[in-house]
Amino acid sequence: MHASEPILLLVTIYLSAIYGVLYGLFEAFPIIFIERHNLSISQNGLIFLSLSMGATLGALLKQLLLNHHSYYMSYYRGFPPPEKRLYGAMIAGPSLVVGSLWLGWSGQYESVP
Numbered sequence: 001m002h003a004s005e006p007i008l009l010l011v012t013i014y015l016s017a018i019y020g021v022l023y024g025l026f027e028a029f030p031i032i033f034i035e036r037h038n039l040s041i042s043q044n045g046l047i048f049l050s051l052s053m054g055a056t057l058g059a060l061l062k063q064l065l066l067n068h069h070s071y072y073m074s075y076y077r078g079f080p081p082p083e084k085r086l087y088g089a090m091i092a093g094p095s096l097v098v099g100s101l102w103l104g105w106s107g108q109y110e111s112v113p
Contacts, residue, residue: 018096025100032107062088 002009029047033039065087072080106112 021096021100025103028103028107032103036107036110058088058092 002012026048030041030044033044033047034041072084
C-alpha cells in the first residue's frame, strides 16, 4: 500500500517522527526531573499524570468544538470535507514543537522550577 499510495507513505513517516519525538521526551523526563531536580521515582511518575490530563482535556475540547458535526453532515449531504477535522492538528502540531523546546531549555537548569 505504501508503494501505491504516496499520501499513506508521507503520513506514516510523519507519525513515526512524531512518535519518536514523544518517546524521546518521555525518556528525558527521568534525566531532567530525577537527576537535575532531585525528585524521587514516584514523584517522577506523577509527571505523567499531566500528560493524561492534557490528553483528556484536549479530547473534551475537541468534542466541544466539533459539536456541530450534525450541521456539517446535513450541510454537506453526509460527506463533510476532511479539512473540517483538522482543527485539532492545527493546534497540536505547533504545541508539540513549543512544548519540546520549552522542556529542553528549562530542563537544563536546576534553578528553573
